[in-house]
Structure formats: C-alpha cells, structure tokens
Amino acid sequence: MRGVVCGAAALTAVACSGPIERPERTDKTRLVRVNFDEIRALDPHKISVVSDSNVAADQFQGLTDLGPDAKPIPGQAKAWRVSDDGLRWTFELRGGLMWSDGTPITADDFVYSFRRIINPATASPYANLLMLIEGAPEILNGAAAPDTLGVFAEGPRTVVIQLTAPQPVFPEVVAIAALVPVPKHVIDMHGDAWSRPENIVSNGAFTMQSWQRQAQMVLKKNPRFIDADTVALETLIYLPISDEMTAVRRFRAGEVDIVPTFPDQMGPVLKEQLGTQVRVTVNQATYYYVFHTQKPPFDNPAVRRALSMAVDRQPLVDSILRSGYRKALAMVPPDTGFYGAPSQPDWATWTIEERRTEAAKLLARTGITPQTPLDIEIRINTSDTHQRIALAIAQMWQPLGINVSLFNTEAAVHFADLRKGNFKLARAGWVADYNAVDNFLFIFLSDNEGLNYARYNSPRYDALVTQGQAASDTTQRMDFMRQAEAQLLADSPIIPLFYYVSKKLVASDIDGWSDNLRDRHRSRWFRFK
C-alpha cells in the first residue's frame, strides 16, 4: 500500500520539476523537524525505533553526549577515566545538574537508571547494550537482582561502572539515548504514567510542552539544562510523517525544516530542485543476505562462497539504489571506530569474470551446473527496493545454474521467520548502535540467539571475537577483530551487499548540521543563520 502511495506521489512530484523557493522564515527560534513515524515511547528506557531515539536524545542527556559530528563529548559528566585493565570506568558529574523540575541530579540517579534498564520488569528493548557491565546478563535473565549490577555511586558526583571486558568506545555507548538517566522521584510518584506529557521531567536541552499524538509534539528549551546558554532554539516541533512523499511536499512548501528520509528514486529530482539542501551521507549500517548455515545446500561453505562471489555489487548501488550507496564486500563498514582498513574476502580484487568462473567451478564441484540447476528461494520483506535487488541478484546467479524464486512477506513475518530459522536465504540488515567493530561482529557469535539468523557456528570466529573483546590494547583488539571478520568472510554465512546511506532534506538556513557516519543529530546544535 505504501509503495503504491509513494509511486503515485513520486510521479506527480516529478511532473513539476525545476528549482523550488521556500518562503521567508519569520521565527528564527522555532525549528520543525520531521520524524519517520509517531514515536512509540517517551520513556527513554522503552524506546525501540529511531524516531523515539531522536526525541529522547533531545529531552534527555546521558553521562556523555554526542557533538554535531556524533563524536562523544562531556554530557552530564565533565570528565571520565578508565582503569589500566580497561574495565573500570569512572565518570565525574558536573556541578549544578538539575532535572527540569529543579530537583538536583546525583550519581544515585544514574545508578537507579542503569538498574532500571537491565531490570527484566522494565523490558527495555535496548537492555542488551548494557551486557558488558558486570552482572548484567544474569539480571536480564532473571537470575540475579538488579542491584547486583556493576554500577556504583562513589559520593554524589561520581559514577563508577565495572565492565567484564574492555570497551574502548564506552564513552560513546553511554551517550546512547536509551541509556540516559530518568527521574526516580517522578517515577516513584506516577509509576508507568511518569512519561506521559503532563508528568514527564527530563534533563536534556528540551522539555515537553505538549503532544498531540500523530499530529505534533512541541518541545521547549529547558532553562535548567546544564548547557542551556548554548541552545539557540526556543521551540522544537516534531511532526510524525510516515509517508515520505508527504514530508517532501511539506519541505518544498516551507512547512518543515528537516526531513529524515526520502524515496531512493527521488534523489536526482530533489537534487535538481533543492540543491545542497539534499544531504546524502554514508552510514554505519549494512544490508546483507543471510544463509541458514545448518540447512542444505547452504551448510556447504563452498556453495555460500560461490554465491557471494558471483554477485556484482556495483550495478546494485549504481542502477537500483542510485542515491550514493556504497557496495559492501565485508560486514563492517569502512571508517568504523579504530578499525582502519576492513577485512576483505580474498576474491575482492578479482574481476567479476574471474569471480564468476571460480564460482561456477565451486558450484560444479557440488553438482550444481546449468544442466543440473539448483532451485533456491530468496526471502525478502515487502519493499520495492528489496524486490528489485533480489531480481537483479537472481539474474546474476542464473548462468551458474541457480534458479531463484522470491518469497515476499511483511516485516513482522519475515523477521519472525529469520528468528525461528524458517528460511534458507533471506535479506537482513544491521544498523550499528555505536561506532565499534564488535557491534557488527557480535551478531554472528554462536550463542547470540535472536540475532545470529545464520546459525553460524565457528569456534575459531567465536574465539577471535571474544579475544578481541577481552583485549584492552586497541591495536591488538583490532587485529583480533580483523582476523575474525576474515574468518567470517571466508565461511560466508552472509553476503554483504551494500552500506546504507542517510538521505536528509535540511533547510539551507540551518547552522550546526553536520553530516556524520552515525546519523545522529541532536537538535541542541541547530540555529538559524
């Protein structure tokens, strides 16, 4: 349905091309930001989608925060240090921290909040981000009490977090919107209703003014925010617009200032009409196909390797996606924290003809030839783009004796099937939670039930990732990770296809917008020229 809507709308939009002038801005303290969809939770510990996270990051601030470039900067903590073994992090809070109702914020608020996230009763979708904190896995499984978590207050202004393995990017982890502190005194008073617009109290750059669900959310500058004097906007309005074309039309009419995405096929037209207001940036997110490695014929690594090798990624990004995506031969995107040059499969430098020849040889050895073809099914979740990509790949495989059929289901069914293992080959994707290699590679650990759709089980890979995670020396850590990824690529439980891009429309008179890998944009940095 949405595809039809988008398609029809795109046609009409193309019909009126040419540069578009937006009307003059009258109020330079009020910014209108579009969210992908209506948010699902105001309680930061219960957020699950990007829209939720945008609002939570504007209303709340964690121990650290993200600068315009999405690099970690001091947030509620002014400084932090880590012990030599990389396991004990100490965060010093700033003086004069206050909730928006004037109640002082102390280290105990942070201890309370981390325990609340990991508490099974909270059912926080992002609880697994805390798994590297001492005691977290046992608490999440209900085997231990939340107060056994390795987070402590040492006096009113010091928060200590004890990890079970080093994490060099930990300051970036605690900046994540799902891990911010929440006001215990308000939760004690209202229970689950604390996050209703009339009750909510926050500590970030903006606070709740009003919210009409599915219509608009109005946030006001929080005068008690620790860095309030650096916040230029007085009013921040979030509009939930799930139809991408509606958002584009409203941007063209000057009704909104930031649009979070637009349809891929609109890229060239919008570039022509809106010029530099169209911002396309590479992201830390990977689109890949996953094999069920326990089911024939994909229990044979040679078959998986051959199929991965035979996919020519360049036409996918150039002709189908078009909006500046980058092809992927590995799981971890380039420029991921401390990783340097990512691992590549051994065939990365071969020509596509060489790859096809080798793939045909590998398949022939397992009895798959154009004369004795193999029928396989690619599972995708409903989307025009997924379908076109699958069809293109089917064509690339056909000369090798692979007959592809597509199996298309809605997202809820698709991902339930992946989780339960009801597939042989399917489309999947991963968006990094933070800028770290292990946030990509942990997916394929053999015990990662729920995320390791491939049921990939390699003791060597597990050992390398675990050794990497245990190493406190960054160079050593990255070395293990690179070896682990090389192992992953050699075993080919997945076919990495491309890295996502973020596609935004940003009004030309906004200052403080910085395109970044993480696609994180706190509204506190925005001001009008």
Add this chain to the structure above:
Amino acid sequence: MLRMIFQRLIIAVPTLFVIITLAFAMIKVAPGGPFDGERALSKAVQDNLNRQYKLDRPLLEQYAHYVGGVARGDFGPSFQYRDQSVTGLIRQGLPASILVGGIALLCALGAGLGLGVWAAQRAGRLADRLVMAAAATGLALPSFVIAPLLALVFGVALRWVPVAGWGGPGNLILPVIALAVPYAASIARLTRAGVVEVSSAPFVRTARGKNISQTRLLWRHILPRALMPVVSYLGPAAAGILTGSVVIETIFQIPGIGRYFVQGALNRDFTLVMGVVIVYAALIIVFNLIVDIALQWLDPRTRGQST
C-alpha cells in the same frame, strides 16, 4: 419501532462477542509477533517483552484476559506504543477521524444528492452525461492519487492551503475534499438512478396528472422512495468514513484512528487492531440500525406503523 430497536440492541451484544472472538483468532493465527522487526532483539530481551505483555501465557488465558478487559471497557495496553492504553489511543484519535469524516460525509451528501437530482431531471441530456461521467471519474480515481495531487497543486504550487498537518481549519480542506469525492460520486449515481426510476412509476404519473407542483412532486413523492438505496448505502459508508481512511490520514497527517488499523495489523499490535475492530463493528451495528429506522420512515407502506 421501539421493539425493533430493543431487539437489535440485544442482538448486538452476542454479535460483538462473535466478532471479537473471530478477530482474536485471526490475529493469533497470523505469523510474526509485535516484537519482530528490522532491528533484531536478543532472546533475553524478547522473552522479557513477551512476559511483560503476557504473550508467554496459553492462548485461552490470553483470550479470557482480553475479553474480561473488554467487558470492563478496558481494551488493554498497546504493544507498540509503550505505556499507552488502546482505550486512550482511540479516545485521542477518534475525534479527529469523526471530524474529518463527518464533514466529508455532509459534503458528499450535499454534492451527491444535488448533482444526482439535477442530473436525473435532465436524464439523457448532455448535462446528465457530464455529471455521470464526472461521478464515474470520481469513483475510479483512487484516493492515493487524488490526495497527493490536491496537495501538490493547492499546497506546494499555489500555496492556498497547508500541504498537510493538523490544527487549523485550513488543514481540513484538502482531506475533506479527497475523502468526500468518491462518496459524493456514489451518492450522485444512486440518487440519479433512484429518481429516474421512481419518476416513471405509475403513482408519479398519477400525481402528475393531478397537477401537483414539480417541487412538491419531487420532495413528497419521488425523493422518499428514490432515496431508499442511498440510505441503505449510507449505513456502512458512514461507519467507514467516520473511522478514518488510512490513505487520507497518512497523506494529510491527520491524527485519527484510520491508520491504526493498518499500522496496528502490520506491527502485530494485537490489542490496537482489536480495539479498532470493536469500534468499527459497534459503529456498523449502530448505523445499520439507524438506516433501518430511516427506511421504515421513508417507506410509505410502513410509515406510521408502531412495530
């Protein structure tokens, strides 16, 4: 008449119960759950969510729990909108859907009846053909084409009205037009057909012979009979238009409940879908009752009878 109303209201309770049971069964048969999405969750997190929403309990227990809640007027918590009750979501969204739908219904009635009668009086002539061609176009054009076109022409190009959004009276104009067009077209066609048919009935010819004025003939004799198909059509149509259209609400960003049905189904937000189904079913029951009362009143053969 009173007895009929009473009987129908009594039957409504088991009807709703059957609808709830069938809808519950269908939702539970559908594969996938509310926490299956693009972003995978670890098993521990998934288990905690299922426990929180009692999805780990046996189906019968879930059903009994749900029906018990509905009997108390509690539609349960939404699975997607955390810490929100379905009752609260519907209470917030229904007024917007009813406002847009109600105005659209009135506009559709005015335009449809007027054009239908006007065309019928010119049956076979150019004016009639033009009106009927326009009505056919209105019916054939899907709202996902009309709506973005309206927004593009009157919002982006001419800047007469807002492209989308909610809050001012200006925001109502485009969605009302987009929503009303197909209904107006249907009503015009039904009205024209009815008026043309009744106009040639023997009793109308007799009335004409008695030298009754054209206006009186139309209002007293033709319309009551001619409008019966329109009234029958209006029952389900009103329930449909008042509970919102997913396309119109999405394109014009109206905070109604129309999109909850489709989005809720796609997200496996079981309780939200059930809530919307119950509201829709209740409205259908009410409007069908109103239609039957109106039909009795319109039909001179039953008008004035007490049963």
